[in-house]
Amino acid sequence: MARSNGQSMDGDVYYPSDEVIEQATLKDWDAVSARALKDPQAFWAAEAEELEWFQKWDKVLDDSNKPFFKWFVGAKTNIVHNAIDRHLKTYRKNKLALIWESEDGKLHQTYSYYAMNREVNRMANIIKAMGVVKGDRVTIYMGRVPEIVFAMLACAKIGAVHSVVFGGFSVDALSCRNKDSHSKLVITMDGSYNNGKVVELKRTVDEALKRCPSVENVIVVKRVGHEVPMELSRDHWYHDMLALPIANGKCPTEVMDAEDPLYILYTSGSTGKPKAIVHTHGGYMVGTYTTLKYVFDVKEEDRWWCAADPGWVTGHSYIVYGPMLNGVTSFMFEGGPMYPYPNRWWQCVERYGITILYTAPTAIRGLMRFGEAWPNKHDLSSLRLLGSVGEPINPEAWKWYYRVIGKEKCPIMDTWWQTETGMFMITPTPTMPLKPGSGTRPFFGQEAEIVDDHGNPVPDGNEGYLVLKNPWPSMLRTIYGDPDRYV
Numbered sequence: 115m116a117r118s119n120g121q122s123m124d125g126d127v128y129y130p131s132d133e134v135i136e137q138a139t140l141k142d143w144d145a146v147s148a149r150a151l152k153d154p155q156a157f158w159a160a161e162a163e164e165l166e167w168f169q170k171w172d173k174v175l176d177d178s179n180k181p182f183f184k185w186f187v188g189a190k191t192n193i194v195h196n197a198i199d200r201h202l203k204t205y206r207k208n209k210l211a212l213i214w215e216s217e218d219g220k221l222h223q224t225y226s227y228y229a230m231n232r233e234v235n236r237m238a239n240i241i242k243a244m245g246v247v248k249g250d251r252v253t254i255y256m257g258r259v260p261e262i263v264f265a266m267l268a269c270a271k272i273g274a275v276h277s278v279v280f281g282g283f284s285v286d287a288l289s290c291r292n293k294d295s296h297s298k299l300v301i302t303m304d305g306s307y308n309n310g311k312v313v314e315l316k317r318t319v320d321e322a323l324k325r326c327p328s329v330e331n332v333i334v335v336k337r338v339g340h341e342v343p344m345e346l347s348r349d350h351w352y353h354d355m356l357a358l359p360i361a362n363g364k365c366p367t368e369v370m371d372a373e374d375p376l377y378i379l380y381t382s383g384s385t386g387k388p389k390a391i392v393h394t395h396g397g398y399m400v401g402t403y404t405t406l407k408y409v410f411d412v413k414e415e416d417r418w419w420c421a422a423d424p425g426w427v428t429g430h431s432y433i434v435y436g437p438m439l440n441g442v443t444s445f446m447f448e449g450g451p452m453y454p455y456p457n458r459w460w461q462c463v464e465r466y467g468i469t470i471l472y473t474a475p476t477a478i479r480g481l482m483r484f485g486e487a488w489p490n491k492h493d494l495s496s497l498r499l500l501g502s503v504g505e506p507i508n509p510e511a512w513k514w515y516y517r518v519i520g521k522e523k524c525p526i527m528d529t530w531w532q533t534e535t536g537m538f539m540i541t542p543t544p545t546m547p548l549k550p551g552s553g554t555r556p557f558f559g560q561e562a563e564i565v566d567d568h569g570n571p572v573p574d575g576n577e578g579y580l581v582l583k584n585p586w587p588s589m590l591r592t593i594y595g596d597p598d599r600y601v
Contacts, residue, residue: 126549126550127547127548127549128516128525128526128547128548128549128550129547130525130544130545130546130547131523133523134523134525134544134545137411137498138411138543138544138545139411139413140408140411140543140544140545141545143543143546146408146558147555147558150558150559151558151559151561154559154584154586155174156174157559158174158175158185158400158559158586158587159171159174161400161403162174162186162396162400162587164403165191165196165399165400165403165439166191166195166196166200167186167189167190168191168192168195168369169188169189169190169191170189171186171187171188171189172187172188172189173187173188174186174187175187175585181600181601182591182592182597182600183585183589183591184373184591185373185394185397185400185585185587186372186373186396186397186400186587187372187373188372189371189372189396190369190370190371190372191369191370191372191395191396192270192271192273192367192368192369192370192395193270193370193376193395193398193399193435193439194234194267194270194271194367195367196399196403196439197267197435197438198211198230198231198234198267198438199231199367201227201438201441202227202231204441206227206441207226207227207228208226208227208228209226209227209414209441210224210225210226210443211225211226211227211229211230211438211443211444212225212230212260212445212446213417213443213444213445213446214259214260214445214446214447214448215445215446215447215448215462215465215466216307216449217307217308217309217310217447217448217449217450217453218307218310219461223260225260227438227441230263230264230267230438233260233264234264234267234268234271235268235363235364235365236264236356236361236362237261237264237265237267237268238268238269238271238272238365239360239361239362239363239365240268240352240355240356240360240361241265241268241269241272241299241301241333242272243355243360244298244299244330244331244333244350245298245299245330245331246269246274246298246299247272247273247274248272248273248274248368249273249274249275249375250274250275250298251274251275251276251277251295251296251297251298251378252265252269252274252275252276252277252297252298252299252300253276253277253278253279253288253291253292253295253297253299253300253301253329254266254269254276254277254278254279254300254301254302255278255279255281255283255288255300255301255302255315255318255319256278256281256301256302256303256306256315256335256424256425257281257303257306257307257308257313257315257337257448258281258306258423258424258446258447258448258449259303259306259335259337259448260446261303261335261352262278262424263424263433263434263446265301266278266377266424266430266434267434267438268365269377270376270377270395271365271367271368272365272368273368273370273374275295275375275376275377275378276376276377276378277291277295277297277377277378277379277380277390278379278424278425278429278430279292279380280425280426281306281313281315281423281425282308282313282425283425284318285318285321285322287388288318288319288322289321289322289323289324289325289326290388291380291390292322292323292325292326292328292329293325293326293328294390294594294595295378295390295594295595296328297326297328297329298328298329298330298331299329299330299331299332299333300319300323300329300331300332300333301332301333301335302315302316302319302332302333302334302335303315303316303334303335303336303337303338304316304334304335304336304337304339304340304342305337305338305340305342306337306338306448307337307338307448307449308449309449309450309453310453310454312338312340314342316334316342316343317342317343319332320343320345329348330348331348331349331350332345332348332349332350333350333352333355334349334350334351334352335353336351336352336353370395370396371395371396372394372395372396372397373394373395373397373591374394374395375392375393375394375395375591375594376393376394376395376399377392377393377430378390378391378392378594379391379393379427379430381533381534389533389534389593389596390593390594390595390596391427391534391590391594392590392592392593392594393536393588393590393591394591396587397536397586397587397588397589398431398435398536398537398587398588399435399439400587400588401536401537401586401587401588402431402432402435402436402439402536402537402588403436403439403440404537405436405537405538405541405557406432406437406439406440406442407440408543408557408558409529409538409541409542409543409557410470410472410499410501410527410544411499411543412440412442412470415469416442416443416469416470417443417445417466417468417496418437418442418443418444418445418468418469418470418472419444419445419447419462419466419468419471419472420432420433420437420444420472420473420501421447421451421459421471421472421473421474421477422472422474422503422504424446426533427532427533427536428472428503428504431536431537432472433446445462445466445468447459447462450477451473451477451480451481452480452481452484455488456481456484456488457488457489457491459471459481460488460489460491460492460494461492463492463494463496463497464492464493464494464496467496468496468497469497469498470497470498470499470500470501471497471499471500471501471519472500472502472503472527473501473502473503474502474503474504474505475502475504475505475506475511476504476505478502478507478511478514478515479508479511482510482511482514486518489518490518494519494520494521497519497520497521497524498524499524499525499526499527499544500515500516500519500520500524500525500526500527501526501527501528501529502515502526502527502528503529503531506551507526507528507551508551509550512526512528512550512551513550516550525542525544525546525548526548527541527543527544528541528548528552528553528554529541529553530553533590534589534590535582535586535588535589536588536589536590537557537586537588538557539556539557539560539562539586540553540554540555540556540557540560540562541553541555541557542554542555556582557586559584559586560582560583560584560586561582561583561584562580562581562582562583563580563583564576564577564578564579564580564581565578565579565581566578566579567579569581
């Protein structure tokens with residue numbers, strides 16, 4: 115429903131303005147949804163056709179061995195070919211792929227798609243020189259710096275399987291994930307910054323590797339510049355490796371089967387042993403590309419900021435892969451929202467002309483405590499869309515976010531999904547009516563239901579289990595090393 119006098123709140127329902135509807139690429143959600151539900155495979159095949167494949171699929175979906183679904187069976191591709199290589203043949207070659215700012219604001223770095231290709235090639239050549247081959251696992255334990263993006267893409271480019279471990283995790287957590295994945299290489303940093311303090315990443319790696327015999331080499335990126343132990347023959351400074359001839363030259367992008375693993379990402383372990391979720395090159399690529407395109411209606415001129423950590427699935431899907439698959443300019447900030455002052459994020463929005471901000475309710479509630487004066491110091495008029503992820507957003511936080519940050523003109527995309535899904539699953543799009551605290555509807559081609567212990571739908575207003583009824587391309591394929599646990 116449109117309102118000619120601008121966006122409005124009707125009770126607890128938000129309606130998009132005529133301007134929002136006019137700017138939106140997708141105007142008829144119902145038509146696309148009906149088409150996708152009628153023939154989900156045709157919908158996903160059409161989306162996949164927008165990307166490049168070395169060899170097309172023989173079958174869109176193989177559901178003969180449920181729940182081990184396979185998508186784009188027989189197809190050959192590589193997610194890096196679509197995230198970087200294909201853009202180099204177009205005007206996007208010199209478009210900014212990544213903007214980065216340090217926590218203290220003293221360092222600023224930018225990388226075009228051309229420069230991103232150069233850095234990923236160099237990192238990939240170095241990783242290969244460490245003896246890593248297609249199918250090997252590589253653990254990445256880093257902070258929010260450009261090199262974590264290079265490392266993930268470099269692994270994918272050569273067919274290695276990256277396993278990113280959040281840089282705030284303990285020795286035990288890192289050690290367990292390393293051992294479970296049988297990683298051959300670890301990529302880390304001397305340290306990272308968190309609220310002005312140094313996080314000792316390299317020393318944590320040293321302790322963890324005392325229990326990880328599979329690791330043969332460690333690449334260390336210099337960030338904080340303090341002295342750290344370096345084990346002879348095992349540990350290698352990244353900047354030293356960059357100066358060697360092995361880093362130079364083009365690294366070929368490996369041809370991967372659509373079902374070849376792209377990465378392992380461990381769940382938090384809040385309900386037991388962390389699960390090693392496996393995502394693949396083909397289906398995950400199509401899912402993240404499509405969802406970002408529709409849900410946030412990304413456009414060529416957008417400056418996208420997903421204020422998550424690359425170590426979580428949000429960072430994988432919507433800092434690294436989704437934006438680059440769409441040829442978008444992405445912003446990465448090293449720090450948090452409230453250090454040294456609670457206007458740090460708003461400085462970045464103003465400085466870089468951020469058009470879409472995607473963050474978590476916890477951050478929004480934390481910023482609310484400091485009032486409206488801090489964001490009101492800054493020009494936030496570049497923003498056109500906002501997003502929420504990671505947990506339910508309470509209506510009070512939703513309304514503050516909408517009113518104070520979005521200036522009552524930015525629809526809020528409240529997304530529900532998780533590590534296992536790989537992509538947005540229940541989410542609005544910009545032209546839909548929105549209710550604060552509600553994730554609205556399932557994404558195209560999906561049906562959701564609340565059921566009881568016996569799988570029967572529960573009456574409206576009753577609690578139960580949320581189930582997704584249809585397979586989708588970016589769904590997890592298995593639990594690494596433990597397929598029985600997946601079933």
